[in-house]
Amino acid sequence: VFYLSCCAPLRVTAEVDEEDIPRVYVGQRAVLRADALPGTTFEGTVAEVTPKGDPVARSYRFRIRLPAPGGLQVGMTVDANLIVAERTGALLVPTTSVQDGAVWVVRDGRLARQPVKVGVAGDARTEILEGLAPDAALVAQPGEDLAEGRRVRVRRPDAPAAAPASATPASAAPAGAG
Numbered sequence: 001v002f003y004l005s006c007c008a009p010l011r012v013t014a015e016v017d018e019e020d021i022p023r024v025y026v027g028q029r030a031v032l033r034a035d036a037l038p039g040t041t042f043e044g045t046v047a048e049v050t051p052k053g054d055p056v057a058r059s060y061r062f063r064i065r066l067p068a069p070g071g072l073q074v075g076m077t078v079d080a081n082l083i084v085a086e087r088t089g090a091l092l093v094p095t096t097s098v099q100d101g102a103v104w105v106v107r108d109g110r111l112a113r114q115p116v117k118v119g120v121a122g123d124a125r126t127e128i129l130e131g132l133a134p135d136a137a138l139v140a141q142p143g144e145d146l147a148e149g150r151r152v153r154v155r156r157p158d159a160p161a162a163a164p165a166s167a168t169p170a171s172a173a174p175a176g177a178g
Contacts (some may be wrong), residue, residue, distance in 0.1 A: 032080050
């Protein structure tokens with residue numbers, strides 16, 4: 001058994017849950033990452049969506065065309081993220097900082113629980129739609145021992161660990177949802 005591969009553009013075959021298939025369309029942008037090529041992202045577009053789903057897996061298959069495959073090779077696995085929305089200037093915070101619809105912020109050296117409205121949530125970052133100022137200092141990895149009004153010292157991400165509750169500034173950056 002062997003694979004013939006020549007000049008045809010590389011494509012990725014992926015599946016999406018039936019609940020999300022209405023958001024997938026031909027021409028949609030996709031961003032892909034491969035564990036075999038860390039730190040490298042690939043851009044592609046949805047080339048086709050199968051008209052019939054798998055009733056057992058409750059999923060639909062679609063194909064992404066990659067115009068420039070870079071180091072990708074036939075048979076490699078990738079994580080594919082379809083871009084369903086893009087917002088410029090979205091407020092992004094570490095996903096670990098959001099707990100039960102709120103974040104812990106530092107005001108005048110004291111902790112305060114701040115309710116927020118969450119937008120798109122990813123593995124590393126979560127979009128905040130309402131309830132947090134872009135320059136707010138927040139606890140990136142809150143523990144269970146945090147309490148309203150507790151005194152803390154703000155430590156920047158590049159500083160050595162010294163405070164029991166570290167805080168980092170929220171940052172505004174372009175967001176891509178996948």
